């Protein structure tokens with residue numbers, strides 16, 4: 001292989017790549033068989049630039065909004081004891097029954113016991129476990145948020161993955177710290193509206209319901225069971241099972257033929273006791289007073305005993321079948337279900353993948369492109385160009401640094417391809433006079449700028 005020399009602009013890449021490729025293909029088929037291409041696991045994906053810019057944009061905006069509402073970040077482990085999820089999410093749910101990545105983690109020593117561990121399918125359980133483990137009630141009301149991957153073995157499709165990301169928050173604490181107040185529910189919902197608006201997501205709908213407290217639901221469950229008895233045999237097999245084990249879950253059914261039956265079932269709103277009705281009224285009043293629109297949807301229910309009162313979902317029209325961007329609600333009994341003290345709470349989880357999908361048309365807009373491409377011109381210029389780039393980067397200028405082996409034409413083409421605003425030519429002449437050629441790549445205009453004024457000229 002011939003080594004490229006200065007003036008051989010761009011030839012090194014080509015020669016080297018060609019040499020590598022030919023030696024690879026020259027290997028016999030046995031090698032190819034030994035090294036099949038490895039792809040990402042089904043339902044998982046790589047996030048690449050420029051899309052990652054959008055993810056960072058979303059996460060930065062989210063962090064800002066959480067900060068304005070005095071929420072603080074919590075990071076819990078990605079795997080937990082399986083029992084945490086079976087006890088909190090519930091054995092009866094699809095998540096626990098069918099979708100968890102669970103394995104038996106063998107003890108390392110004979111004396112160590114094996115244990116069943118699970119990749120977290122959601123993050124509320126982990127947060128509440130941490131709340132209990134670290135006795136966070138001593139701090140009054142905890143307002144916590146998280147951003148991170150979750151894992152569910154679902155059938156992959158657009159907007160549904162096996163590793164997906166959630167942005168979520170939980171407000172939890174003793175009732176004396178105000179954790180039960182409808183003001184907390186309304187604040188969470190108003191935060192979400194602010195967040196979606198801030199991200200430029202316009203066509204969202206907030207669907208809202210109250211599922212009452214355990215007593216209301218016992219009466220409602222009874223009514224549902226009765227209403228389902230004569231019609232269940234005409235429903236799908238899942239609903240036939242739910243009608244017996246957990247009638248509330250019938251509302252999760254997506255089978256089109258079942259919808260007419262579900263439509264006629266009794267509504268939870270008819271079963272709320274006075275304190276629950278008042279709590280819900282106050283949530284709605286506050287939302288109206290802060291101008292957050294909502295639609296009542298009394299089919300929006302959560303089936304486990306510790307879910308109480310407010311339940312909500314934000315949907316987005318443009319997302320198609322997987323149109324729920326986020327879901328959440330109150331879970332006043334969860335802490336007790338996990339062996340902790342009474343700690344009413346409310347939370348939500350946003351599907352970050354879907355949020356980004358809803359935003360993806362603006363992906364180009366948020367990607368920060370180089371402000372300037374520094375083009376070292378001529379042999380030995382790399383080190384001076386590096387110094388120049390370092391100076392400019394200290395002024396928060398995004399700099400892409402070329403290579404002395406590139407001819408000027410190639411440098412300018414590369415700079416344009418990257419979308420840089422300017423090209424800055426760093427040749428021997430420029431270095432010795434201290435005056436540089438700064439070319440505006442959109443207009444083609446070229447100016448001579450003294451070194452000390454370069455940052456201002458690029459930023460201006």
Ligand code: AMP
Pocket residue numbers: 122152154159160161162163164165166324325326327328349350351352353354
């Ligand atoms: P859940 O924890 O089921 O209430 O889900 C909360 C949000 O997470 C949903 O509204 C979705 O936006 C998102 N989500 C749930 N499951 C998936 C998945 N498999 N892939 C992508 N996003 C998901």
